[in-house]
Amino acid sequence: MDRVQCSAPCTVHCPSYQPQRLHFCEESILHSNEAPTEHQRRDVQRSIGDAYQELNSIQNELFELQCAITRIQSREIALHNFIFDHSPVIAPIRRIPNEILCEIFSHCVQSGTHMNAPNPSGMALTLTLVCRKWRRVALGYPLLWRKLRLQCTPQTCLPGFCFCEPRSWLHLDRSAAAPLQIAIDAYSSATGKRLLDVLLSHSYRWADVSLNVTVDLYRELFMNRITAEIDLPILKRLSLRFMYLNNLEHPTPFLRSLTALEDLTLDMAGSRISSALLPVWSQLRHCALRTCQLEDILRVLPLLRGDASLALTSCQTTAGPRPTVRTTLVSSLSFADCDEVFVMTILQAITAPRLTKIRALDFLNTGKLVELLLPLLARSDCNLTHLCLDLPYTTLAISDLFLLLDSPHTKSLLDLELRCMAIMSTPFMEALSRRANAAPQLRALAFRGCVALDEGGLLDLHAKRKGVLRELWLTEALNMPVVSEPTRQVLSAAGVEVVYFHADPY
Structure with missing residues (x-):
């Protein structure tokens, strides 16, 4: 085997390198300006020629080794590319049925956007750009396209053309018969009347609606419509925010159609609530005024x-x-x-x-x-089961609070949330650990605005209410845990879960 073909030089295929023996002239001649003799000159000339010959041999050998390294590196790159190209073929996600993939898409869209986002279907559009299969599945799943937002103003749309229309037509077509979630943040009858007419023709699919009621939208929905034009049989969640003082004293087709409404958010801008809403109140589960x-x-x-x-x-x-x-x-x-x-x-x-x-x-x-x-x-x-209060920076406030917690009407209290400073949480925990009769069934304790806790007091509170207290809710401050990891592990081993929240749990 040639040395170039040997991938691992060895004593069998690759004999050890034997450098040529060079003739060195005397030191007195090499490091001086003395003229050499004829014999010395011939010896040095012969030695230089031998060195050139050996140098050429070494350069040829280096070139051959570099060619071998390049060939091996090319093979390495080819194998990496092969693995990179073929690994996705056996990826588990390719074996997920389309039905499960649709559920994943649905959770992705719900967690990535909300009705107040600039583009509620932005996540759905992103999913269509991943690959052909995902695009086909996403376009064929109507629930991904049920969120629609309308922003028609003279500043954003032209009188002869509404820029919201193309996207709205697309969403209405892709959503098929799915329930719609519609948000109308801005509306002008000069630019968006045709789009509103089309949306109202699909009112039988409205399930979640948020409206910022301007003067134009007020007239279109509550004054200029007849009963046959509006039908809201599945509308369960409605948010109305009036942008001006209004007077809805007469029933309108829109309000008479709210037969399935369960959740109402109403912002009256300081004006009176219409008597036309009288039949609605008795069917609500959640109401925010x-x-x-x-x-x-x-x-x-x-x-x-x-x-x-x-x-x-x-x-x-x-x-x-x-x-x-x-x-x-x-x-x-x-x-x-x-x-x-x-x-x-x-x-x-x-x-x-x-x-x-x-x-x-x-x-x-x-x-x-x-x-x-x-x-x-x-x-x-x-009997109260949930209580949430502000606890100001006074010791008297803790005493006042325990007057309520000692009441027989709070013996069934399960969740207690206090909005307080860190300095107020410690004396409260100490008082709660001393008074076993105060909220004896308390299972969840929450502190908002608290950036630090007395962990000794917390462990003592757990010891006094062992087996009862199950959850400790804290507001995370500056991405730093309020409770240290060792204390959290001790509480977790005893059955108390430490949770950091950002949103309002109520």
């Missing part, structure tokens, strides 16, 4: 069904006579960014025998709030 007047809310409360939840946001007190006590069957009541006088008036004016959840945020006078909640729970004879 924003910037509404006190009189309207007291009128709505007795109409809600027994398992309904009511969330009030940015509501203020208006001048008027003191309301009488009314009975409501709501199971959940929430206040956020409301006037404290408004909250006090509501809590004093209602009796709620089925009330199990209370959430009162931005009410910093804990003592006054407890003074209102205790009579409400007593006259309603109800």
